[in-house]
Amino acid sequence: MIERLAILGVGLIGGSLALSLKQQGLVKQVVGYGRSKANLAEALALGIIDEAVESASEAARNADMVVMAVPIASMRGLLAEIQPVLSATAVLTDVGSAKSCWIEDVLSVWQGVWPENAVPAHPIAGAEKSGAAAAMADLYVGRKVVITPHEQTGASALAKVTQMWQATGADVRCMSAEEHDQTFAWTSHLPHLLSFALVDMFSQRQDVERLFDYTAGGFRDFTRIAASDPTMWRDIVALNAPAIAEALSDYQQQLQTYANLLEQQDWQGLSDAFARAKATRDALLPTESR
C-alpha cells in the first residue's frame, strides 16, 4: 500500500499509473504537480489526483512514493528541487524513455552518491495522446515496464517499484541502463528518426501537397510516428545520442548495401533481402494488434 503517491507530471503516463493504482485500492492519497494548472485541475476533476500542489517539493514532501513523469530534459531541475525535502524512506522513480541520463541526473544532484531508494524505470506505452484527459486505468495491461536498477539501488525500493508496476498489469523486466538505451535506440528511437526524416524530406519539396495526395495506408502507417512530439523526441535523441548515432550509422550502411544492389541490378540479392525481412517480421510479430 502506498500512503501518499506524488506524481510529478500528471499526463498520460503518470495519470494512468495513478488511476490504475487507485482503482485497485493500492494507494491512499495521490498528490499531483505539473506546469499546467489547467491540466492539474482536470486531473483533480477526473479523480486522477486527490490534491494539486504548486511545487514539486510540496508534492514530494511526506510522499512515500515519488514518480517523475515529466519530459526527460526536465528531470535534473526537478530532482534538485525535491532532493532537500525527500524523506529518507521515500522511493523515487521515473518513467523516462532513456535511462542512463536519469542515472546521471540523480548522481549529479546527489553529488555522486546513489540514493538506495532511487529506481530508474521505463513503461513502454504509447504517447499518441497526452495530458491527464488521456489517462486510462488499463493503459499498462500487458505492456512492458523496464526497470534499470543502479548497482546501489536497494532491494526493498526495487521490490516496491516492481510491485507497483505489476499491479497495473504490466510485464516488468530488468536490465542495465546501458542495455536498455541500446535496445531502445534500435527498436524505438531509430524508427522515429527515420520516419521524421522521410516526412521532413517531403516537407522540403515544392510538390509536397501533391505527394501526400498520392499516399496510401502503407505511408500512413510508416509515418505515424513522425506525428510525435518534436521536443520530446529531440530530448530523447539528445540524451541517448551515442546509442542512436551507432544505430543510425548501421542503418546508413544497410541502405548503401541496397543502393548498391539497385545499381548492380542484383534483383536476386534484393529479393533475398526483402524475404529475410518478411520472414523475420512474420515470425517475431505474428499478430497484427492494430
Place this chain on the structure above:
Amino acid sequence: MIERLAILGVGLIGGSLALSLKQQGLVKQVVGYGRSKANLAEALALGIIDEAVESASEAARNADMVVMAVPIASMRGLLAEIQPVLSATAVLTDVGSAKSCWIEDVLSVWQGVWPENAVPAHPIAGAEKSGAAAAMADLYVGRKVVITPHEQTGASALAKVTQMWQATGADVRCMSAEEHDQTFAWTSHLPHLLSFALVDMFSQRQDVERLFDYTAGGFRDFTRIAASDPTMWRDIVALNAPAIAEALSDYQQQLQTYANLLEQQDWQGLSDAFARAKATRDALLPTESR
C-alpha cells in the same frame, strides 16, 4: 456495359474489380484466368467470375475488356500470349504499381506501335491480403486510380477505363507514366524499401528475438509494410529502379544531414527538423484513418 470482362489474375485487385462491376450490373459475363487452379475454383465458387479458363488467350478471346491483374514481371509474357487473339475493339488495361514498364512491355509486344485501345492504370489499394478470397466489392470506394495514358491511347478506350473505375467508387486521376513512377517512388516504393531495410538489419543481428521483444506499436506500424510480398516488391523495384534509386539517394542525404546534427549536438536543428515533419504530416494527413 461490359459484355465479356476478362480478368487475368483473379486476386484481391482483379477479383474486387469484378465483384464491384457485377454488383452494379455493369458487366454481363466475367471470365477469369490465373496460374492457380485452386484460386480460380474459389473465384468461381464465390461468384467473382462466371467462367474459369486455362489460358490467357482463351480469356482474352471475344472479351471487350481485358484487365491484366498479374504481377508486373509477368505482364510481357501474357501480353505476347493474348496479342494474337485480342479483338480490334477490345480495351486492354492493367493494374500494375509501375507504369513505364507496362508501356514498354506493350510497345515491345506490339513492335513499337501503340494499340489505341490500351490504357495503363494503377488502382491504389492495399494488398495486405491476397487471393480471390480476399476480394471485396467495396475495395475501391474512395481510393485513387491513376491512369497514365500513352499519347496514342484513344479517347474512347480512355473513357471506358475511366468509367469502369469510377463505377467502383474510385477517384480517377490522370498523369503521365513518368510522373506516376516518380510520385510512387517517393510515396510508396521508397517507404517499402526503408521498412524492409530496417527489419532486414534486425534479422541479421544475433539479438534479433530480444530486440523484437522490446518493440511496441510505433515499430509495428513502421514495419508493417516489411511484411509485404518480397517477390512483388523486388519486381516493382526492378521495374521502377531509376526513380527509386533517385529517391533513395535523396533520403540517404537526408539521413547524413541528421547524422551530422547528432555529431554536432545541434539539438535545435534536430528539433526544427522534427517539428517541420510533424507540422507537414498533421496538415496533410489530418485524420488517422486506421
